[in-house]
Amino acid sequence: MIAILVSPTIFSGINHSYSQETFVYVSNGEDGDISIFLLNPETGDMKMTNKVPAEQKVMHMAISPDNQFLYASIRAEPFSAITYIINPETGNLTQILKTSLPANMAYISTDQLGRFLLSVSYNEAKIAVNPINLNGTVESQPVQIISTGEKPHSILSDDSNRFVFVPHLGTSQIKQFLFDETNGTLIPNEPGAVNTKDNSGPRHLEFSPNNDFVYVSNEIDGTVYAYKLDNNTGVLDEIQIISAMPRNISFQSGLKDTTTTRTDIDKVTNLGVADIHITPDGRWLYVSERTSSTIAAFAVNNHSGILTYIQNYDTEKIPRGINIDPRGHFVLAAGQESGYLSIYEINQDTGELKYLDRYESGKSPNWIEIVEFDQRS
Numbered sequence: 001m002i003a004i005l006v007s008p009t010i011f012s013g014i015n016h017s018y019s020q021e022t023f024v025y026v027s028n029g030e031d032g033d034i035s036i037f038l039l040n041p042e043t044g045d046m047k048m049t050n051k052v053p054a055e056q057k058v059m060h061m062a063i064s065p066d067n068q069f070l071y072a073s074i075r076a077e078p079f080s081a082i083t084y085i086i087n088p089e090t091g092n093l094t095q096i097l098k099t100s101l102p103a104n105m106a107y108i109s110t111d112q113l114g115r116f117l118l119s120v121s122y123n124e125a126k127i128a129v130n131p132i133n134l135n136g137t138v139e140s141q142p143v144q145i146i147s148t149g150e151k152p153h154s155i156l157s158d159d160s161n162r163f164v165f166v167p168h169l170g171t172s173q174i175k176q177f178l179f180d181e182t183n184g185t186l187i188p189n190e191p192g193a194v195n196t197k198d199n200s201g202p203r204h205l206e207f208s209p210n211n212d213f214v215y216v217s218n219e220i221d222g223t224v225y226a227y228k229l230d231n232n233t234g235v236l237d238e239i240q241i242i243s244a245m246p247r248n249i250s251f252q253s254g255l256k257d258t259t260t261t262r263t264d265i266d267k268v269t270n271l272g273v274a275d276i277h278i279t280p281d282g283r284w285l286y287v288s289e290r291t292s293s294t295i296a297a298f299a300v301n302n303h304s305g306i307l308t309y310i311q312n313y314d315t316e317k318i319p320r321g322i323n324i325d326p327r328g329h330f331v332l333a334a335g336q337e338s339g340y341l342s343i344y345e346i347n348q349d350t351g352e353l354k355y356l357d358r359y360e361s362g363k364s365p366n367w368i369e370i371v372e373f374d375q376r377s
Contacts, residue, residue, distance in 0.1 A: 022325060022372040023091030025061060026334055026341055027072060028362030032056040034072065034084075035361045036091050037341070041372065044330050044343050044356045051362070052093045054082055060107050061369045064114040069136040070369065071117060073101070073108045081108060081117060081130075083137045088373040097137040102128050102145055107154040107204075112161035116143070116184040120152040120166060127152060127166060129184045143184040149173060149193075153203045153219075159211040163189070163234030167202035167216055174202055174216060176234060194236045196225060204275055209282040213305035217244065217287050222271035224287055224298070226305050239305055244273050244287040244296040246312040275321050279328035284351035286331050288319040295322060295333060295344070299351050313353045316342050323368040330356075334365040341365060 024037040024046065036050045057076040063069070063086075070084045070093060079101045084093035103121035110117055110132065117130045117138050127146040131139040150170025157164045157179055164177040164186055173196065176189035196202050201220030207213070207229070214227040214236055222245040227236035272290035278300065279285075285298040285307060297310040316335025323332050324346075331344045331353060341361045344353040 020372075020374055021089070021091060022370065023086075024332065024341075025070060025093070025369045025371075026361045026365045027054070027058045027061055027367045028365050029057050029059050029075075030363035032058055033362060034058065034061075034070075034093060035341075035365070036093065037359065038091060039325060039330070039343075039370070041325060041327055041329065044345055046341075046343060046357070046359055048359065048361075049090070050092055052084070052095070054095075055080070058082075059366050060105070061367050062108045062110055062117075063369050063371055064110055064132075064136060065112060066114060067371050067373065069114075071108055071110070071138065073105045073119065074098075075104050075106070079104050081105070081119075081138050085136065086371065091371075096135075099130070099138040100140045101130070102126065102142060106152075109154075109156050111157045111179065111181060111184070112159065113181055115181065118155045118157065118164065120148075120155045122151050122153055122169070125150055125152065125170075127155065127186065129186065131184060144186060146186060148175065154205060156205055156207070158207055158229065158234070160231065163229075165205055165214065165236070167205055168193075169201045169203055169219060172196045172198055172200050172202065174205070174236065176236065178234060189234050191235070194227070194238065197221065197241075200225075203273065206276045206278050206285070208278060208300070208302070208305065209280060210302070213239075215276055215278065215285060215307070217273045217276040219273050220271060222273050222289065224273075224276065224285075224296075224307060226307055228305060240307060242298070242307050242309060244289055244312075245271065246289075246292050246294055246296075247309075249292065274319065275323075277322060277324045277331075279324055279346065280326060281328055284328075284346060286322060286324065286353075288315070288322045288333060290318045290320060290336075293317050293319060293335070295319065295331060295353065297351050297353060310351050313344065313355075315344075316340050316358070321365070321367040323370050325370050326372040332368055332370070334361065334368050336364055336366050339363055339365060341368070
C-alpha cells in the first residue's frame with residue numbers, strides 16, 4: 001500500500017442529498033489525468049468541468065456499485081490502482097489511496113457488492129482479486145492470484161455475483177469461474193472455459209440486463225459472439241457469431257495473412273474490434289472497431305439473445321473505449337489518437353446513431369465511465 005492522501009474521516013461526511021447530474025469520466029493515458037464532463041441527460045450537451053491528476057498510463061477504470069468510488073488502473077511502474085471518492089454534487093474526484101497491484105493490469109472491475117477488485121494482466125497472464133475495504137479503498141494484498149492463459153483482456157462478474165468470466169485473446173477462450181462473494185476466491189467452473197474460433201481474439205464482454213445472455217467482442221476476427229448464460233450453472237452456450245465490421249470492407253486478421261473474398265469490397269484492412277456495451281433496456285448493443293474507426297450497432301432480441309446488424313458509424317480515430325449513459329439515450333466514444341470524445345444520440349425506435357458533437361479530452365483518451373446521481377434526501 002503506497003500512501004493515504006486524505007484522512008478516512010472524509011467518509012463520515014459524505015453528503016447523500018444527491019443532485020440529478022450525469023458525470024462522464026475519461027482516462028487520458030498520455031497526459032496521466034482523468035477528464036470530468038457534465039452531461040445533460042436530456043440534450044446530450046457536455047462541458048468539461050475539471051481534470052484530476054492520476055499517473056502516466058492511467059487507463060482502465062471502474063465505478064463502485066454504489067457510485068461512491070472510482071478506481072483507475074495505472075499501467076506504468078509501479079503498477080497500481082488509485083481510489084477516488086466521487087463528489088455526487090459536482091462530480092469531482094478526490095484521490096484517497098494508491099494501492100500496489102501485482103502486475104500491469106489491463107482491465108479492472110468490482111464484484112456486484114463492491115467488496116473485491118477483479119483485475120487481469122494482459123502482459124503477465126495473471127488474474128488477481130484484491131479486497132476492498134468498507135471505506136472504499138483497495139487492499140494491496142490480493143486474496144488470490146491465478147496464473148492463466150495467454151493475454152487475458154477483461155474480467156466481469158455476472159449480475160448474480162456467482163460467476164466470473166475472463167476472455168483470453170491469446171488462447172481464444174473465455175474462462176468460466178465460480179465466485180465466492182464472501183472471501184473473493186475464484187474456482188474454475190466445469191467446464192473451465194468455452195472456446196471461440198482460432199485467432200478470434202476475445203477481448204471484452206457484456207451481460208444483458210436480464211442476465212440471460214453474454215456478448216463478447218473479438219478483436220482479431222472482428223466478430224461478436226452471443227451466448228446463452230445458464231443462471232444455475234454459470235456455463236455459456238454459444239448461439240451466434242456476427243461480424244462487427246463495416247460491410248463494405250474485407251476482413252484480414254492481425255494474426256493471419258488471409259483475406260475473405262466478398263462482393264462488396266472497397267478495401268482490405270486489419271481488424272481491431274475493442275469495446276462493447278448494451279443499453280440499460282437491453283434493446284441495442286454497440287461495439288467499437290479501431291481500424292475503421294467506427295461503432296457497430298446491433299438490435300437485440302430480448303427473448304432469444306440474437307443480434308441483428310444495423311450499421312457501422314464513423315467516429316473518433318481509434319475508438320478504444322465507448323460507453324452508454326445510464327438512461328440509454330447516448331453513446332460516447334473516446335478517440336485514442338484524436339484526443340476527442342464524441343457523443344451520439346440513440347434513436348429509441350431503431351437503435352441508429354445520430355452524431356451530436358465532439359469535445360477535447362486530452363492525449364490518448366481510452367476509457368469512459370458514466371455516473372448519474374438521482375435526487376434524494
